[in-house]
Amino acid sequence: MTAEVLREIVAAAMASPSVHNVQPARWRIEGETLVLLEDTARRLSVGDPRGNDAAISLGAAAEGAVIAASGVGLMTRVERLSGGDPSGLRPIARLTFAPGATPDPLLAVLETRASWRGAFLPPSGEDRAAAQAFAGEDRVILSDPAAIAAAAALYDRASYGIMRGRAFRAELRHWMRLSPRHRDWARDGLNAAAMQLSGIEAAAAGAVLGPLFAPLSALGLAPALLAEASGFANAAAVVLFYRTASEDPFDSGRAFHRLWLEIDAGGLGGNVLAALADDPAAAASLCAAHDIGPDRRLVSALRVGRRDGAPFARARLPLSEVLLD
Numbered sequence: 001m002t003a004e005v006l007r008e009i010v011a012a013a014m015a016s017p018s019v020h021n022v023q024p025a026r027w028r029i030e031g032e033t034l035v036l037l038e039d040t041a042r043r044l045s046v047g048d049p050r051g052n053d054a055a056i057s058l059g060a061a062a063e064g065a066v067i068a069a070s071g072v073g074l075m076t077r078v079e080r081l082s083g084g085d086p087s088g089l090r091p092i093a094r095l096t097f098a099p100g101a102t103p104d105p106l107l108a109v110l111e112t113r114a115s116w117r118g119a120f121l122p123p124s125g126e127d128r129a130a131a132q133a134f135a136g137e138d139r140v141i142l143s144d145p146a147a148i149a150a151a152a153a154l155y156d157r158a159s160y161g162i163m164r165g166r167a168f169r170a171e172l173r174h175w176m177r178l179s180p181r182h183r184d185w186a187r188d189g190l191n192a193a194a195m196q197l198s199g200i201e202a203a204a205a206g207a208v209l210g211p212l213f214a215p216l217s218a219l220g221l222a223p224a225l226l227a228e229a230s231g232f233a234n235a236a237a238v239v240l241f242y243r244t245a246s247e248d249p250f251d252s253g254r255a256f257h258r259l260w261l262e263i264d265a266g267g268l269g270g271n272v273l274a275a276l277a278d279d280p281a282a283a284a285s286l287c288a289a290h291d292i293g294p295d296r297r298l299v300s301a302l303r304v305g306r307r308d309g310a311p312f313a314r315a316r317l318p319l320s321e322v323l324l325d
């Protein structure tokens with residue numbers, strides 16, 4: 001095991017998804033192991049005060065490393081770490097490697113998977129079949145147009161409820177990069193290209209989430225402006241992803257990353273709908289409607305479909321900032 005192999009594993013794992021693209025994962029090479037740390041300065045203090053989304057993101061990064069390691073024939077043991085963070089770096093897990101792995105089938109899409117926030121093409125029979133193939137014991141696949149429309153309405157309500165929080169919007173805008181001139185455009189956060197917004201749309205989104213929110217809200221116009229009907233139109237399915245209620249969100253994040261990679265491997269694109277899981281009323285309503293019992297927790301949801309365009313360059317921190325000395 002060389003340091004170069006470990007560097008390559010970390011570089012590939014950096015493609016993993018994270019909430020608002022904050023990229024909380026930091027890595028350190030210790031002997032022949034990799035230690036995963038959380039950069040706690042990247043926590044979303046308003047949107048994620050308990051660190052649930054951070055833990056999901058860190059689990060996703062760990063799973064990214066596990067999948068990357070399989071590509072060089074390495075099996076990975078993931079051992080959770082605990083401890084304080086005097087330096088702002090919280091130990092999360094140690095990854096130990098052993099020979100004998102065959103490449104994970106999801107490896108092919110590890111570094112190409114990306115959020116798809118654009119429109120979908122009308123789903124073909126093949127697309128619907130691809131979406132049905134995501135069925136599994138921890139997901140419900142909603143492919144009936146009426147069920148997708150109901151989820152869309154629930155999403156818009158839940159999302160608006162969350163967006164009404166001024167501090168939430170300020171934090172979201174802090175992570176939005178509305179112009180390519182933003183110094184962090186290619187590094188982190190949500191840039192206009194990733195959000196599939198033109199220059200004018202990006203400026204409008206910044207204003208609606210900023211100074212115009214209160215007046216538009218008072219006029220009753222904000223919900224319609226924030227609604228995502230066009231994103232749901234043509235979705236082949238909405239996937240509800242749930243896990244055992246007591247599961248550590250780090251482990252949920254590992255499984256969530258695998259589900260998302262399955263979607264890309266199936267030729268479709270996905271967009272996370274976290275508000276459906278984060279809003280208690282929306283989550284309760286979906287769980288009741290789709291027989292997700294009280295021993296289960298809705299972790300997340302995605303709308304999936306056939307992308308109507310090409311992917312874009314992803315924003316990521318440089319390896320030198322993520323792999324610590």
Ligand SMILES: Cc1cc2nc3c(=O)[nH]c(=O)nc-3n(C[C@H](O)[C@H](O)[C@H](O)COP(=O)(O)O)c2cc1C
Nearest residue numbers: 017018019020021053056057114115272273274275
């Ligand atoms: C816990 C978690 C919550 C997320 N919530 C949302 C969301 O509500 N809406 C959205 O569009 N993307 C959401 N995402 C996707 C991230 O914004 C995305 O992974 C990140 O910007 C990196 O981009 P990429 O997925 O293209 O690699 C979420 C991701 C994670 C891990």
